[in-house]
Amino acid sequence: MKLVVSLVALSLCSFSVLAKNDIEAGRIKSASCVACHGAEGKVSVPMYPNLAGQNAMYLEQALAAYKKGGRTGGQAEVMRAYVSNLSDEDFSDLAAYYASLKP
Numbered sequence: 001m002k003l004v005v006s007l008v009a010l011s012l013c014s015f016s017v018l019a020k021n022d023i024e025a026g027r028i029k030s031a032s033c034v035a036c037h038g039a040e041g042k043v044s045v046p047m048y049p050n051l052a053g054q055n056a057m058y059l060e061q062a063l064a065a066y067k068k069g070g071r072t073g074g075q076a077e078v079m080r081a082y083v084s085n086l087s088d089e090d091f092s093d094l095a096a097y098y099a100s101l102k103p
């Protein structure tokens with residue numbers, strides 16, 4: 001099963017895929033987000049926002065805005081550090097994953 005998951009993640013690099021695969025790829029890519037945003041997108045530390053069940057388009061745009069500097073102030077700098085090396089495809093996968101979770 002793990003191998004299948006890895007192959008799906010790899011195939012994302014070169015092929016356009018179904019939304020289901022985006023969600024799975026997003027789940028894998030969310031490993032670095034768990035510390036602050038919780039294992040299922042629900043936080044235990046109230047200074048961080050919950051992400052589970054949020055609209056995918058909103059999440060994708062928020063991530064892109066942190067990267068491009070469109071979101072500043074507050075704790076935006078914290079987020080910028082985590083998204084500066086990610087691509088638009090990563091944002092779309094992460095957004096699909098968090099949107100798929102139950103709030």
Ligand code: HEC
Pocket residue numbers: 029030032033034035036037047048049051059062063071073074075076078079082083094
């Ligand atoms: C060190 C803690 C930390 C980590 C790790 C982290 N975040 Fe965040 N995240 C924050 C904080 C703090 C905010 C609020 C920033 C602000 O004030 O705009 C935030 C905001 C967000 C928002 C905007 C939420 C909203 O409602 O507007 C999204 C989306 C998000 N994070 C996704 C992610 C993703 C995806 C990852 C992993 C790639 C990640 N974060 C990693 C702390 C973190």
